[in-house]
Amino acid sequence: MVDAAMRKAFVVGHPIAHSRSPLIHGHWLETLGLEGSYERIDVHPDAIDAFLRDLPRSGFVGGNVTIPHKEAALKAADRLDEAAELIGAANTLWLEDGRLCAGNTDAYGFKANLDAVAPRWRQGRTALLLGAGGAARAILFALREAGFTDIRIVNRTVERARELADRFGAGISAHDWDEAGALAADADLAVNTTSLGMSGEGGSPLDVELLPDTAIVADIVYVPLETPLLAAAHRRGLAAVDGLGMLLHQAVPGFARWFGVRPEVTPALREKIVADLERAR
Secondary structure, three states, X not given: OOOOOOOEEEEEEOOOOOOOHHHHHHHHHHHHOOOOEEEEEEOOHHHHHHHHHOHHHOOEEEEEEOOOXXXXXXXXXXXXXXXXXXXXXXXXXXXXXXXXXXXXXXXXXXXXXXXXXXXXXXXXXXXXXXXXXXXXXXXXXXXXXXXXXXXXXXXXXXXXXXXXXXXXXOOEEEEEHHHHHHHHOOOOEEEEOOOOOHHHOOOOOOOXXXXXXXXXXXXXXXXXXXXXXXXXXXXXXXXXXXXHHHHHHHXXXXXXHHHOXXXXXXHHHHHHHHHHHHHOO
8 A cells, every 4th residue: 555644735715515526536646555635624714814824834745726715726836737827717726845836737638638538639639618707718828839820719799808918918819609609610629618518507608510520619617527518519429528527637647746646547536426416316
């Protein structure tokens, strides 16, 4: 058995009962034979600054941060990784010599998921990005790192799309929502970062018939696993990538930092989370 010296990690949010992170990290602790722990902590927004300030004395080695604390974690950190700084939010915390460090692993999770299930995505250069919220920032970071040179953001409020385009620089353009169809015609990759399709409601945010036959379609939503967008992509015969893989892969870097072993995203882990999602329906 590997000795993790009973290292303790957490996920903090408000509310937090819905988080699947304890299932993911608990699975890895068990299968790797580590003696560490990972727990949910519900912290009200009024108390998050004090919680983050006290982390070096808390006995935790680090943890994950979810809604609504990602920006507070960013501000509280003594050091940021490049992803957290550019995305403007942190989802992973760790301690180095008593200093609080923050990173963002969402872009890594997005890339690793596509690498696993649709590896030819890296050959693409043109992407259509639906939405301009917090999740879109992580996808933009990932696409830019992967070498995409023409990224088109469409959003109902085009000003928000312009803000993102300006933040990330050359090769990124902002468009109104009703331009999505025309912009889809030569897209190598289409990514939904909006809540459209969550819980199976709201329909598909894009007419997939307008995409090229070789396009890859990804959705960051994972409840349901097959959103209306992905269902339409499957019917069309396009490569379709659900959001659960991103959730699983984004957890890998944090676990490696806290417990000293890099875990793997396996079919058994995915099956465990899918079963939990089905129980919650």
